[in-house]
Structure formats: C-alpha cells, structure tokens
Amino acid sequence: MAHDPTPFERFIQGIIPENPVYRQLLGLCPTLAVTNNMQSAITMAGAVTFVLLCANIITSLIRNLLKPHLRIVIFTLTIATFVTLVDRFLAAYMYTMSKSLGPYIPLIIVNCIIIARCEVCASKQDVFTAASDAIGQSMGFALALASIAGVREILGTGMFFGIRVLPAAWPDWVIMALPPGAFLTFGLLLGVVNFIESKRAEKKIHKG
Amino acid sequence: MNYIADIFLIAISATLINNFVLYYFVGICPFIGVSKNVSMAVGMGCAVTFVMTIAAFLSWTITKFILIPGAPVSSFIAGIFLPAEQAAHIDLTILSYIVYIFAISSSVQFVEMYVRKFFPALYKSFGVFLPLITTNCAILFACLTIMSHVAGVDNPADAWDLAKSLILAIFGGVGFTIAIVIMAGIREELDFCDIPKAFQGAAITLIVAGILAMAFMGFTGVDSGLGNMIKTSDTTAVNAIPVETNHQQIKV
Numbered sequence: 332m333a334h335d336p337t338p339f340e341r342f343i344q345g346i347i348p349e350n351p352v353y354r355q356l357l358g359l360c361p362t363l364a365v366t367n368n369m370q371s372a373i374t375m376a377g378a379v380t381f382v383l384l385c386a387n388i389i390t391s392l393i394r395n396l397l398k399p400h401l402r403i404v405i406f407t408l409t410i411a412t413f414v415t416l417v418d419r420f421l422a423a424y425m426y427t428m429s430k431s432l433g434p435y436i437p438l439i440i441v442n443c444i445i446i447a448r449c450e451v452c453a454s455k456q457d458v459f460t461a462a463s464d465a466i467g468q469s470m471g472f473a474l475a476l477a478s479i480a481g482v483r484e485i486l487g488t489g490m491f492f493g494i495r496v497l498p499a500a501w502p503d504w505v506i507m508a509l510p511p512g513a514f515l516t517f518g519l520l521l522g523v524v525n526f527i528e529s530k531r532a533e534k535k536i537h538k539g
Numbered sequence: 540m541n542y543i544a545d546i547f548l549i550a551i552s553a554t555l556i557n558n559f560v561l562y563y564f565v566g567i568c569p570f571i572g573v574s575k576n577v578s579m580a581v582g583m584g585c586a587v588t589f590v591m592t593i594a595a596f597l598s599w600t601i602t603k604f605i606l607i608p609g610a611p612v613s614s615f616i617a618g619i620f621l622p623a624e625q626a627a628h629i630d631l632t633i634l635s636y637i638v639y640i641f642a643i644s645s646s647v648q649f650v651e652m653y654v655r656k657f658f659p660a661l662y663k664s665f666g667v668f669l670p671l672i673t674t675n676c677a678i679l680f681a682c683l684t685i686m687s688h689v690a691g692v693d694n695p696a697d698a699w700d701l702a703k704s705l706i707l708a709i710f711g712g713v714g715f716t717i718a719i720v721i722m723a724g725i726r727e728e729l730d731f732c733d734i735p736k737a738f739q740g741a742a743i744t745l746i747v748a749g750i751l752a753m754a755f756m757g758f759t760g761v762d763s764g765l766g767n768m769i770k771t772s773d774t775t776a777v778n779a780i781p782v783e784t785n786h787q788q789i790k791v
Contacts, residue, residue, distance in 0.1 A: 356571070356741055359564075359567040359568060359571070360564050360565055360566075360567050360568075360676045363564040363567065364563065364564040364565075403644070404641070404644055404645075407640050407641075407644060408637060408640070408641065411636045411637040411640050411641075412637060414636055415633060415634075415636050415637065418636070419633065434680055434683045434684070434687075437636050437679065437683055438565065438676050438679060438680060438683075440636055440640055440679065441640075441675065441676045441678075441679050442676075443568060506753070509756065510561060510562050510564070510752045510756070511749045511750070511752040511753040511756065512749070513564065513749075514745050514746065514748045514749030514752055515745075515746060515749035517745050518738075518741075518742050518743070518744075518745030518746035518748075518749060519742075519746065521741060521742040521745065522735070522737045522738040522742040522743075523737070525736075525737040525738070525742060526737035529736065529737060
C-alpha cells in the first residue's frame with residue numbers, strides 16, 4: 332500500500348475487503364463451533380468485539396513500553412484479563428448462554444484475530460486508529476459468523492433466531508446443526524466468496 | 540477395574556468419538572495450515588501431543604494445589620494474613636485463564652530451548668512447530684477440560700486425578716495426529732484433481748474435513764457400549780436390569 336490507511340479506511344477494510352474470517356482465515360475455531368444457531372453466534376461476536384476493542388486500546392496505549400521478545404506474552408495476558416471479565420459477565424447475566432458456549436468463551440484468548448490485530452495494527456498505531464480498526468474487524472467477524480449461523484440454523488432446524496421461517500413440512504437437515512455441517516457450510520461459503528472476489532478483480536482489470 | 544475402564548473410555552473418547560479437531564473444532568489453524576504433506580503433519584501432531592501432555596500436567600497441578608477452594612498452597616499462604624476459616628475457603632479459580640496461558644507459554648519456551656540444546660535431531664523433526672502451538676486452541680482446550688473435571692465437579696470423589704488428565708492429553712494429541720495425517724494424505728491426492736479455482740486451498744480442505752467429520756460421527760455411542768461391556772463383566776447382577784429393559788423396548 333502506498334499510503335498509510337486512515338482510521339476510517341481501516342474500519343471499512345475490516346468488514347469486507349479484509350474480512351478476518353473469509354479473507355484472512357483467522358479465528359476459525361469459534362467460527363465453526365458456535366454457529367449452529369444465531370443467538371450463540373451473536374453472543375460470541377459481541378464477546379469478541381469487547382475483548383478486541385479493549386485489547387487493542389490497551390496495546391496501543393502501552394506500545395512504547397513493549398519489549399519485542401515479550402510482546403506476545405503481554406498480548407495474551409491482556410487478552411486473558413478481558414476474557415475473564417466477559418466470562419464472569421456472561422455467567423452472571425446470561426447463564427444458559429454461558430453454559431451452551433462452554434469452553435469457547437475462554438478460547439477467545441487464543442483466537443488468532445485478536446493477537447494478529449494487536450501485533451499488526453495496535454502495537455504500531457495511536458489509540459483512535461487502533462479502536463476503529465478493532466471495531467471494523469469485529470464487524471467483519473460478526474458478519475461472517477452471522478452468515479454461517481444463518482445458513483446452518485435455517486437448514487438445520489427450519490428456524491431463524493428461534494422463529495420458524497420454513498414450512499413445518501421441512502425435513503430438518505440435522506447434519507447442518509452437527510459438526511460436519513459447520514465444515515461443509517463454511518467450505519462452500521468460502522468458495523462462493525472467493526468466486527465473487529475473483530469476478531470483481533477481473534472487472535477491475537478490464538476497466539483499468 | 541472400574542478405574543481402568545474409566546481411563547480406557549477417556550482414551551477412546553478423546554481419540555475417536557470426541558476428536559479435538561473434528562468434533563470440538565479446536566486446533567483448526569494447524570489442521571488447515573500444516574496439512575500439505577504427511578511428514579510435516581506427523582511432526583506437527585507429535586509436537587501438539589508433547590506440549591499438550593506438559594500443559595495437562597501443569598494445569599492439573601496448578602488447579603489442584605493452588606486454584607480450587609481449600610487448595611493446600613493458596614490456603615497456607617492466605618493463612619499467614621487471614622484467619623483460618625477464611626483462608627480455607629479462598630477461591631482463585633477466577634484467575635485460571637490468565638494462569639494457564641502464562642504457564643503454557645512459559646513452559647513451551649523452556650522446553651523449546653532445552654530440546655534445541657540437548658536433542659538437535661529431535662528439534663529438527665518437530666521443534667520448529669513448538670513456538671507456533673503455544674497459542675493453539677487445542678492446548679488451552681485440554682487445560683480447560685481438565686479444570687472443569689477438577690474444579691467444576693460437585694462430588695469431590697468424581698474429580699479427576701493426574702493419570703486421567705494425562706491420558707486425556709496424550710490421547711487427545713493422538714486424535715489430533717490421526718486427523719491431521721489423514722487430512723494430509725487426502726490433500727496429497729487432491730493435488731492431482733481438477734478443483735474449481737475458487738475452491739482451491741482452504742475451501743476444499745474444509746469440505747473434505749466435513750466429510751471426515753461425518754465419518755468420525757460413526758463412532759458415536761461406541762464409548763457407552765464399550766463402557767457397559769467392561770463394567771458389566773465384573774458386576775453381572777447390576778447388568779441384568781438394563782438388558783431386560785432393552786428387550787422390552789424392542790418389543791414395544
């Protein structure tokens with residue numbers, strides 16, 4: 332890139348052009364694990380947004396104090412602190428959701444999206460840029476989770492957000508709500524996104 | 540006998556039925572990133588198994604002796620400052636995530652240095668993967684599973700001991716190795732296939748993983764079946780009842 336992207340450009344970049352899940356293939360573990368219904372997907376996206384925003388802000392504030400060989404440890408400890416906060420919050424106010432998400436909330440600590448954003452962006456930029464980058468990336472993450480969860484919930488149970496959208500005669504494709512469905516849905520959607528992206532790139536070349 | 544049966548069932552369940560990659564979706568990044576050829580996949584699998592065993596040992600020790608309410612080390616230290624009744628109930632499990640991630644990353648650093656210095660041949664075969672898997676979800680997931688079986692149980696007698704924790708980690712690692720080696724074998728063959736351009740790379744890998752996961756779903760229920768078989772062989776009297784009810788169900 333010729334120029335350093337402005338905060339707003341970073342925000343937009345995170346949503347579609349550099350979507351963390353579809354374009355960078357980061358954070359696949361929650362993407363596959365919690366997308367069997369919309370509610371848990373949205374909760375997970377909310378938790379990741381909070382942790383990513385806080386971790387990016389803190390990293391950006393202490394970026395001049397970081398020692399190169401210790402930075403990964405500092406990042407993970409910062410993230411682990413905020414994940415503990417989220418985990419306690421969910422256990423207190425959304426107990427059933429916290430039970431159903433189970434170990435995947437603590438696993439946000441080792442989610443590559445957050446470590447990658449701390450490393451690539453927040454440890455080099457000022458607080459405002461880091462915050463807008465965090466929000467953009469987590470919107471992209473939420474969009475990706477919602478797209479996969481939408482397909483899986485509708486095909487797997489005929490419902491969307493727990494409301495029936497397909498006729499009752501729909502034979503539920505139970506496999507979509509089970510682990511194999513996650514791999515298949517994400518694989519197919521990833522192929523479709525790649526296809527659209529390559530078409531757009533071709534168009535650009537023709538225009539230019 | 541029941542104890543051996545429990546250990547056997549934990550091993551079977553971690554390897555095949557609730558495979559870490561194909562059932563719990565942890566460790567997907569190396570599963571997709573490092574499964575291009577079989578020899579690299581084997582190295583990665585060995586490294587994960589190794590680190591997971593160390594992490595399981597550490598997390599079990601930390602949970603048992605420091606974190607859970609009434610753990611010896613923490614209540615002793617707290618006893619210096621607090622009255623005895625308060626010190627016995629001190630609960631540090633809220634710190635578990637921070638402690639685990641710190642223990643894992645520091646121990647992996649030490650192990651890497653040690654292996655590089657004293658076993659150069661071993662380091663060449665899988666040492667390069669060690670720093671990569673410090674922040675692998677599979678390792679932390681093993682620690683959290685062990686924690687839920689040590690700190691989260693209602694009846695103290697059900698809490699896992701060190702042997703069970705280590706078995707979970709070793710066989711979880713073996714399950715990871717099986718999955719990643721099968722995947723690498725399939726991907727070596729996929730190189731000769733004519734895949735649509737958009738699906739090359741990660742997309743086709745995920746679809747193949749979906750089919751693999753379906754195949755592994757065939758193992759569902761093997762654990763309870765085996766469990767009944769092993770446990771009933773010494774307690775025949777208890778066994779007679781479930782078999783009869785089974786027949787009745789079939790008749791109905």
